[in-house]
Structures are given as C-alpha cells and as structure tokens.
Amino acid sequence: MADTVKDRQDRQDRQDRRDRHDNAREAVVEAALGRLDLDAKARLLSGQDMWTLPALPEIGLRSLVMSDGPIGVRGVRWTSDDPSIALPSPTALAATWDPALAERAGVLLAQEARRKGVHVLLAPTVNLHRSPLGGRHFEAYSEDPYLTGVIGSGYVRGVQSGGVGTTVKHFVANDAETDRFTVDNLVSERALRELYLAPFEAIVENARPWGIMTAYNSVNGTTMTEHRHLVNAILRGEWGFDGFNVSDWTAARSTTAAVEGGLDVAMPGPRTVYGAPLARAVRDGRVQESTVDDAVRNVLRLAARVGILDGADPVVTEPPATVDGEALAREIARRAFVLVCNESRDGSRALPLKPGTVALIGAAARDARVLGGGSATVFPARVVSPLDGLTAALPEGALSYTVGADPNEELAVADQGFELRAVCRDAHGETIGTGSAPNGHIQWMGTDLPEGVTHDALHTIELTGRFTPRVGGPHTFGIRGLGAFTLTVDGVTYFDDVQRADKDDPFLSFFGAPVPRARAELTAGEPVEVSLTQVVALPEGMPMKAITFTLTHQEPLRDPDELIAEAVEAARAADTAVVVVATTERVESEGFDRKDLRLPGRQDELVHAVAAANPNTVVVVNSGSPVELPWRDEVAAVLLSWFPGQEGGSALADVLTGAHEPGGRLPTTWGSLAQAPVTQVVPDGGALPYSEDLFIGYRAWDREGRTPSYAFGHGLGYTDWTYESIEVEGTTATVRVRNSGERAGREVVQIYLAPVEADPGRPARRLAAFAGVEAGPGQSVEAVVELPRRAFEIWDENSASWAFVKGSYEVQAGRSLTDRRLSTIIEV
Template identity: 80%
Template sequence: MARTAARTAKTPQDEAREAVVEAALGRLGLDAKARLLAGQDMWSLPALPEIGLKSLVMSDGPIGVRGVRWTSDDPSVALPSPTALAATWDPGLAHRAGVLLAQEARRKGVHVLLAPTVNLHRSPLGGRHFEAYSEDPYLTGRIGTGYVQGVQSGGVGTTVKHFVANDAETDRFTVNNVVDERTLRELYLAPFEAIVTGARPWGIMTAYNTVNGTTMTEHGRLVDEVLRGEWGFDGFNVSDWTAARSTAGAVEGGLDVAMPGPRTVYGEALARAVRDGQVEEARVDEAVRNVLRLAARVGILEGAEPVVTRPPEQVDGEALARETARRSFVLVRNENAALPLRPHGTLALIGAAARDARVLGGGSATVFPPRIVSPLDGLTAALPEGSLRYAVGADPTTELDVADQGFSLRAVCRDAGGNVLGTGSAPTGHIQWMGSDLPEGVTHEALHSVELTGTFTPRESGPHIFGVKGVGAFRLVVDGTTHYDDVQRPAVEGNPFEALSGAPVPRARAELTAGTTVEVSLTHVVEFPDRIPMKVVGFTLAHQEPQRDPDELIAEAVEAARDADTAVVVVATTERVESEGFDRTDLRLPGRQDDLVHAVAAVNPNTVVVVNSGSPVELPWRDDVAAVLLSWFPGQEGGAALADVLTGAHEPGGRLPTTWGPLQDTPVTEVVPQDGELHYTEGVFIGYRAWERAGREPSYPFGHGLGYTDWAYESIEVEGTTVKVRVRNAGSRPGREVVQVYLGPAEPDPLRPVRRLAGFAGVEAAPGESVDVVVELPRRSFEIWDQVSNVWSFVKGSYEVAAGRSIADRRVTVTINV
C-alpha cells in the first residue's frame, strides 16, 4: 500500500527544500539509498558526499543531550525528569526546556534528539514512567507539544516516542499489547496525534512491542494510514534500537530507518530484497525521501536552507534547571503552615538521599551533568551557619550500587597481547560504550579487555562489599587482593541488555579504614556475541558501604530531630526500583525509610518529608507528618531548588500529573504479560478516570498541589466552547495557580469517564488580586471513537463544566448543552 501524502500546508521554504530533496533522491542508486536507511554505527546515518549529504547524528534525551559518547568528558545539562516537567503544567516552560536542549545538541554536533517520551502512565508499576509525562493524554500532548516546538525552534529534530502502547517494560521486546481501537484512539494515540498536528515533529520512533498482533516496526496501518495518512506526518520514522526484525516487513510497514548499525535489516539486505522482487524500490524511495527531508530541515543537505537559520538566544542551563525543578515540586500536604521554614530556626536534615542525591532516572535517559547540587549542599548554602544538622537515618540502597562516591577511576583498553590501546574517563564504576563510544585509538577489532582501575577512599570504616554487574569473564582486585576471577553468567537468558539492566552480584568483602585510600581494579574480557546486532561494552563495578545497624541509624536521626525546630526527611527510590528495562513489583520505598519517617514524626510534630522519586510511591505515614513535598528526579540543580522552596524564596509550583495512591487500591496494575500478551481490559479507564469509576479515594488526586497562598474561585462562564474563570489570590503573598477545567456528561454514562481534563491555564496574581482565566474547550473533549464506523463521533447533550484545583477539588461548575 502506498503511503498517503502528507496534507500539511507547505510554505515556500518547504517547497524549496522538497525540490532539493527530489533532486538528491534522483541522483542516488539503490545501494546508496539502502545504505542511507541503516545506521552506520550506534548513533548516526552515513554521509553521501555524492549528493552533498553529511552524516546525520542522533542522541538520547529527554532531560539532557548526552551526545554520541557515554562520557563525562563532555558534560550535559541535566534538567528534571519528564514527570517533573509535566508537573509544572506549563507548556511554555516545556518550550524553554526544548530550546535549551537544542542549544546543547548543537554544541555536541547532534541533529536529532531521541525524545520526548509520550507514552502514558497506564499503571504506576511501569518502571520507566519517570521518562514519560502523565496518565492523561491531554496534559501529555500539551507538554509534549511545547517541548517539541522548543527543540525544533533551535533547528534540532525530535523523535516522539515510543509509537505506540509502550507503557511497561516487562517483555517489552516481545509483548503483544491487545488494545481495542477506541482505547488506542482516545488514550494512547492521542498525545502523538496532538503533537503531530500541533508541533509538526520531524521524527517518530516506533516501539519494540507488538500491538494487536503486529510488531510496531511493521505496523503499516498505524504508521501509514493513521500517522502519515490521517495526521499528515511528513517526518522520518526510526526504529527503537534493535527493534526492526524483518527487511520486507519493516519497509512495507512504513519504517524509514533501522537503528543501530552497521548490522541492521536494511542496508545490503534491503538492496537485495529489492533486487529479489520482495520489496518495490518505490517504497525505498519514500523512506529515503523522508530521511533527506529531515537532513534538509537540520541543515546537512547541500543546497537546502535549514528550517532554522538563526538559533534562539542562548539559555542559562543552570538557571533553567533550577527554575524548572522548583516549579515542578508538588506540595501535597502542609499542615499548620509548616512550610516555608520559619526564619532563624534549627533544621535536622535526614536521609541518605539528602547527601547523595538521585537527580535523574536510569537507562537511556542518563547524562553526566557538570555538577550536582544535593539537598544537603543546597540547604547548607541557604541557611545560617550552624543551624543545620545532618543524619543518614536510613539508606534506600539495600544492595550494591554503582561505584561513585570516593572512587577515582579510569578505563584502560588492551589488546589480546596486553598492549594498551587507549584510555578513557570513568566518572563512576559504570562502563557503557555503544558503537563509536570507544576511547580514542581503540577499535572493536583490536579490543580484548577493559580494566576499570583507580583508587577508592572510604568515608566509613568497616567491611566494604564490591561486586560486578555484567556478563562474561571478570577479575576483581581490591587493595592488592584478587577476590574474583571467573565468568559471570546472565541471570536472564536472552536479554540483550542484561549487562546494563541486570542486578550487581557481590564478589568481594574488604575491611577498609575511613580516609585510607586503596587501589581497586575490575578487568573484563570483552566479547561481541553475534546474536546482538550492535557492539556494546557494558559492565559495572558496584559497591556498598559498611552496613550499620539500621535501628542505630534511625535512633541517631531521632535524636537530631528531637532537638530541631523542623525535621526534613528526604526519602527516595533507587535505580533498582525505577529504571529502564524492568517494571516495579510494588510501590513501597526501599529499605527502612518508612520506619525512619514514623520515628522522626513521633518526636517532632514539625516533620517535613521530601519524596525523591520519579513516579508514585506509597506514603503510609502521610497523615502523621506536617508536610509532604514531591521533588521527582529534580535534575542537577535539585538541591538549590529545594532550598528555594523550603525557605520560601519561591513557592512550589507543581500539580500532580498522575494520581498517587496505595497499590492495593490502584485500579490498573497489570504489567506482566500472560502467554506473551498484555490485554488492556480496562479500556479508556486509567488514572483518575479509573479511580473515579471505581469510587476509590487516592492518597492525592490528579491535579493536586498546594502553594504558599490561597485561591478563591469566584465565577465560571461558558460561551460556546470558551470558558472564563475568575480567580482571586486570597492569601498574603504573590502566587501562581493552575486553573484546571474538567468536562463530563451531566448524566452518568457507563461508556465514558465521569469527567476528563479538557483544558488548563496558569495564572499569577498579587494578594487580593482577581484575574480572569480563559480556556478553550477542544472539540475532541466532546467526541468518542465510534468503533463501528471507525470515526470520531461528536456526542451531543448536556455537560458539566467544572473548574478547580484538582480532579477532586472542583470549585465552580456550570452545565452547558451542545
């Protein structure tokens, strides 16, 4: 089936670029065209000098731009997690974040950012939810549109991912997600549609998973008919890394580029398929045309003027990271005005995560920031000297973690004869070299072993545990003693990312003294199995500090809290709880952190808990503490932003993009396939839609969030589809409110949600000031997908339009007839 031509109106500049694209396409032979559609390495497509085409470079996002090498030698600004960005409820701020990322991409020679992720929070157990925005498709679409527009305003392409229904990590390479058409249209396709039609992204990434029996890299109906045909998408469609499985199936299914290279189902295999009559060359031409159009847009095709000839003004990355973080923090509880902190008081800061901050999620979203400001750093700088006391209290890391604090490491690459080929930086004990990431002078052909070597200076005396994450032969030496020299087998056979996402295995125990430096070395013999189509060097030196008696640590924290005016406890998840590659099995905080909060709250009624997680966790102590502040994964400036908010220099600006509640009450929890299939039996009822349908009250509802002032909702009016809400700042200080508009059928309809988010707007006002907020109701708010006629159907009747502070806190309502 031929692809439907894009219907988007063309500007004269678009037409001029198209002419260059067609001329370049006409000068290419079959082999060159097939080669262009296959990655030449991990991150790039080949240059074709005969048509003036430079190599197209891609890089992971979404919170920073890592570039083509997994190294700290060229650090990247690290913004807060996507859940944090969505919690700002501010598409304009998302746009500004995109501009910064485009600036970073251009600095690193990157043409396309592999972001944003706009899959939905179907279940809180999804392990990668920190990398997606929300449970709500409308909010996701609005934030994603701002992000894409911002990145592309800087002349850098985006790839909106993962198309589609890639909403969990379990068996993500093989799972068949069974989703009815209405659910697909109203939920999972909706944010992609909003972004494609509203922001014209230059790329889409198709997912690993299968939808209704067809793998997404071959899903011609969703790609050609819906994405390109109905929505008018004219960008390039790239596979998730290693997702493409069939040459003819992929190209016939609308896949333009198979990544990574050089071993893909395209290239020589595609040219051969054309010559053998399995694939029409016209299909290859369509894919090449899309790639050349992208190249023209980003300015690497000779003769074509790029879309952006003058990049936006430079953005201060540290300042934007700090602003985004504080605007994302969600204050879900604040009894007796516990926050902001009272001036001149004493503070007990408690928690391992307050000292060793977790600022970003694990997996492909990882970048190396130029600095990290922990809560301890930020509050120490902000508070008067001598007013802060710190205690560990409880460590969320209950197993070995990546060697980091106290380690000074480098990677030494050798050939089979032991000769040094080159050395590379190692900011932590984690080595992850994909494709061309290898240090200068090192080739895959010559590389035999990598030694991660250096020193470790402990900050605690006692038994330190060292371990290994990875597959293959390893030798571990600590302080001159060889503790392990053997082959480590995979825990799960057939997982190509086992070395990156598996659990570390303890291999050494060494008695060390605080402040006394020792030498450490982990040597790995490298192999490149044929079953893995990309060359990856991945392994980890892991470490765990001496484990003190947890009760003793909690007792120390209790004593610190007892004498302080305020106790701030920072609790967190770990990379073994939230990361790419696996789903969660529960929503509990790891370790003894819940016990810690209970104990501190028992002695200090002015206890504030800061929750450092990318997605929901259970808070069994939430009614026993004075305040709860959700900080997400706050990026490199998280500690400085936390000080801004706790001291009252700025108010927390966030609202929940996802419902928080205990797992036992959560309506949708299934993420594990049965017999290879995961059935979305809940249909359109996920998130707050499901909570309302089940009649259950969550811990904190969708849209909830407090500031440092109060708001009165004075009136609501609707004229046509225009909603006008008057709000007044009823508090004593300036503030920002997110006015949320919800729409639902006036009479109960079992086929539709009780209500859904139909619009929102942020507004600022001084104390006593009233402001009118105008929100347009989109037509789609009144439509459902008719599965019989396969069209959007406008549902006439009476609707309740409500405005308020959350899905559960609706202040003013009006009924309309349409």
C-alpha cells in the same frame, strides 16, 4: 483577546513563508533522491553504528547524528568527558502544567544538541501512565492524554526551534517494561484513539515533529515496526505526518514487513534488516523500489531540515538566544515540586520553614538521585544534593545531618570517592589507549572507543584508580556485566573468574543487579588502589559491537536500628525535621516494572519514628512516579520532588525556605497499590489485554468510586485562592480567581468537562483545558481557555470516525480533579 485582522494576516504571512521554504527543500530532496542508486538508498536507511546514519558525499549529505534524551543530551558517547545539563524528569516537567516552560526546556536541549554535534534528539516519551507499576513512568509525562499532548507539544516546539529534530516515542502503547520486546498489547480501537494515540496526534497537529520512534511491542497482533494500519494509515495518512520513522534500538525484525509497514530507518547498525538485505529484497521483487524511495525521501527531508543536505536551507538559520542551563534546571525543579500537604498538628503551616534548627535526614539527602535509570542517563558536570542546597541556604549551625535509613540495599555504581580511568591493552599487554570511566561504568557501543583503540586490537580493559572512603569499615565491591573479570582492591585479588548471565534479557547485562565479589576493611580518608579488568569477548549475534560493565560499591552497613535511633535523636533536638526518602535504580528504571509501590529499605519506618519524635516533620519524596505514603497523616508536610535534575538541591532550598513557592500539580494520581484500579502489567501467554479500556488514571479512580491519597491535579502553594466566577461563551471559558493569601503566587486553573447524563461507556469527567495565572495578594485575575472540540468527541468504532456528542455538559473549574470550585452547564 480576540484576533485582529493584522493577527490573522501575520499568521498567514508566516505560513506562506514556511510553505515557500518547504517547497524549496522538497525540490532539493527530490533532486538528491534522483541521484542515488539502490544500494546507496538502502544503506542510508540503516544505522552505520550505534547513533548515526551514513554520509552520502555524492549528493552532499553528511552523517545524521542521533542521541538519547529526554532530560539531557548525552551525545554519541556514554562518558562524563563531555558533561550534559540534566533537567528534572519528564514527570516533573509535566507537574509544572506549563507548556511554555516545556518549550524553554526544549530550547535548552537544542542548544546542548548543537554543542555536541547532534541533529536529532530521541525524545520526548509520550506514553501514558496506564498503571502505577510501570517502571519507566518517570520518563513519560502523565496518565492524561491531553496534558501529555500539551506538554509534549511545547517540548517539541522548543527543541525544533533550535534546529534539532525530535522523535516522539514510543509509538504506540509502550506503557510497561515487562517483556517489552515481545509483548502483544491488546487494545480496543476506541482506547487507542482516545488515550494512547491522542498525545501523538496532538503533537503532530500542534508541533509538527520531524520524527517518530516506533516501539518494541506489538499492538493487536502486529509488531509496531511493521504496523501499516497505525503508521501508514493513521500517522501518515490521517494525520499527515511527514517526518521520519525510526525503530527503537534493535526493534526492526523483518526487511519486507518493516519497509512496507512504514519504517524508514532501522537502528542501530551496522547489521540491520535494511542496508544490503533491503537492496536484495528489491532486486528479488519482494519490495517495490518506490517504497524504498518513500523512506529515503523522509530521511532526506529530515537532513534538509537540520541543515546537513547541501543546497537546502535548514529550517532554523539563527538559533535562539543562549540559555543558562543551570538556572533553567533549577527553575523547572522548583516549579515542579508538588506540595501535597502542609499542616502541622497545631493547624499552622510547616512550610516555608520557620526560623530555627533543621535536622536533615536520609541517605538521598546526601547522595541525591536526580535522574532515572536506563537510556535516559546523562552525566552532569555537577549535582547539587539537598544537603548541599540547604547547607548553602541556611545560617551556619542551623543544619544537622544524619543518614537515618539507606534505601540502597545493593551495590551502586562506583561514584563517591572514586577516581577512575579506563586503560585499553592489546593481547601482548601493551597499552593502546585510555578513556574516561564515569561512575566506574564502561559502555562503548559500535565504534565508540577511546582514541587509537580498535575492536580488532582490543584484548583487555582495566578500570583503575583510587578510592578514598568516606567512612571506615568493611567495604563491598562488585561487578555488573558479563565475561571474564579480575577484581583487585588495595593489592589483594578478590575475584578472577567468569561472571555469567542468569537471565535471558540482554538488557539486564547493561542495567541489571550487580554481583558482590569483594569485601575489604578500609580506613576513612585513606585512599587505596582499585582495579577491575575485563577480558573483552564480544557476544555473538548482536547487531552492533558493545562493551559494557561496571565496578560497583557499597559502604559499610551499619545497624539499621542504630541509624534510625540517631535520626530520631537529631529530630527531637531540632525545631524542624526534614526527611528525604527515595526510590533507587532497582525500583525505577528502564527494563523492568515495579512489583509494589513501597519505598525500599526501612524508610517508611524511619518516617514513622521521626514524626513521633518531632511533630514538625517535613518529608521530601525523591521518586519519579507514585509511591505509597503510609505515614502521610503523621507528618506536617509532604513535598514531592520527583527526580529533580542536577540543581535539585538548590531548588529544594528555594522552596523550603520560601524564596519560591512550590509550583507543581500532580500529573498522575497518587494512591496505594491495593486501591489502584489498573495493576496488570505482566503478559499472559505473550499478550497483555488492556481490559480496562478507557478507564486508566483518574478516569478509573472516578469510575470505581475510590479515594486516592492525592488526586490528579492536586498541589498546594504558599498562598490561597478564591474562585469567584465562571462563564462560558461559545467554546471560550473564563474563570476569575482571586489571590486571597498574603503573598504572590501562581495558580493552575483546571477545567473538567462532565456529561450531565451519565454514560457508563464514557468517563465521568475529563481534563479539557487548563491555564496558569499569577497574582499578588488580594489581586483578581482571569484564566481564559478554549474548550477543544475533541473534548466533546468519542471514537465511534462502528463508523470508524470521531463522533461529536451533543447534549448538556457541566464545565467544572477547580484546583484538582476532586477540588472543583465552580461549574456551569452548557448545551452543545
């Protein structure tokens, strides 16, 4: 619908009001800045602990609190004492292709942040899926910069509408985990502009984020926390970003180079390159105080926006209406599920489930993996597994369950059946405090200690409590972490020694592989006492005091052939077999990249065997990013559930039973590693050339003429759609589609722009726009989208500017990159 005069006037009025409030806040910021001495300024730019900046009472500034996201708000303590809503993974959110839903997710997260006293959420991650081997891709949105920018903009708008800041991360080209602290990514200026910078630019333009986080890696020879060209010239200069720039944790390396490179805040504290070293650099004449003032001004502006600077009105004075977190988590999950195939051997659709019995199979059906590993971890109050969800949804007696195959080939956190607490003691053995121990995991950063406990007094921490086995047999217990430990199970001490590191990366002491240390024969249902004690010894040279270790556990291992045989018998006896396969924390997590795209353990073998026994086999793939599906032509349906968040099991039941259709479309291409065009994530001599240049994701598959398992944008619902017409007038494309099926549904109309004259230096086509539409059976509806100018532009490295490329373009409308239904030629 065209703008009316009133629409334009309303927008102008809103902008005028924003400008007046911005000007008033700027006046308060300048006045506060003028009252600070050099030492206070330098102190403000340095973390005082793991998550906060110091308060400056002399100017009415309270302490600024930051917290990890992006799927929840953990708060400043790694604890389940204050649980968090756990939404589906960012890949799932992007799979909804719905920026309005991303905005609603942001509103909920702002609500969570306010509840936990958090002012800034360390999210969203808008790095690209350059290679499917990226180990942290579950935390990013897509291989496509346009889709990433649109979803990221919605997320940022939602969070900030609740008065909470965001930090769009990791700026920039932080697209893999291997040697992430030191790697130098070599990227052409054109690829930077058209791919890796593009989501950040779109979010700055469309959502005005209050923060950016700069990455660990270097780009073209300069570490990102010191990158004047990318931060000062482009982010702040060209794009007009006026928020604060915070380092990734421990990424800041040089006082002078960082502050002159545009880094405002060095985290975490108390020991950073800022604070006293920064004040000393100014006094020594190595840094201009005006440069420090610029950084302080950015921090004070953020403080004013979130409402912790006296005299400044916060941007949001009335928070949005309360959101039901569990309901929204369930809605996002079911709308993110991507149904990639749905056809039984007799030609009928396997989903929704038909009346009858269902054999549910897979370890991940019982012990759901709802989120990825690493700093994105939060602790929800509850998790609904697929077994829980289907048990509640199906008639009594309709559902059976067998394990089939367990992908967890190593010990996992002490979760199911454990009731643990942490007891802190001094050197005399006296108890000085107690704390929670979520999943047998201790992670206390800085001053984040139980009440009454100090680092000076703390000598030992004992994880102690009961374990009630679900099954009898030999249970294995282990330790993740470094230091002197004593492990006791059922009164027997199995380990009393020092566990040392065998890797250089300190991150692996937080999230690395556990070491088996005990094997105890236990009886199902009979509780036993367990205890893991660490003698606390804080590592030297760390920028903060950190205590982290984990009690781990593995149930008795049954014969894998026997487990698969049981699953086959259950499948053969049921009308439908539903197999849930999954990755594990050792496959997808922060801190390392993947070696292959295979499902761990014998899960592929399990699916082959079950599909042979029951032609009506449905496979649910519980992974945050692509895996190979060697059995995909043998099964009746494949549903991708991503990491579906805490309500994933209920959402799965909604979709399998047909109460709701799966709403997702692929935000990244799924295919085999052998066919994947970009697979290099390991640096050579410290450098990683992005030699593929512009051609990642579907652009590369297109260029190479390779056929993936499932194309970018692909996804099926429970109805059919007919594409009837396409018209383009100016930059407005209108596509009419009709719901030609038998039930209401939602379609994502995707618009791809393809130059008519092939140019080997440009992708054959690119996603230019999309729109979601809904219609009942037989109804027609129009999708109206604007073709952005940037879709017709390339970065000209000779002129160092954007160049509008005139000529003939084919505007293609369809259901995915490879299922394009209509097209028309335009001249620009």
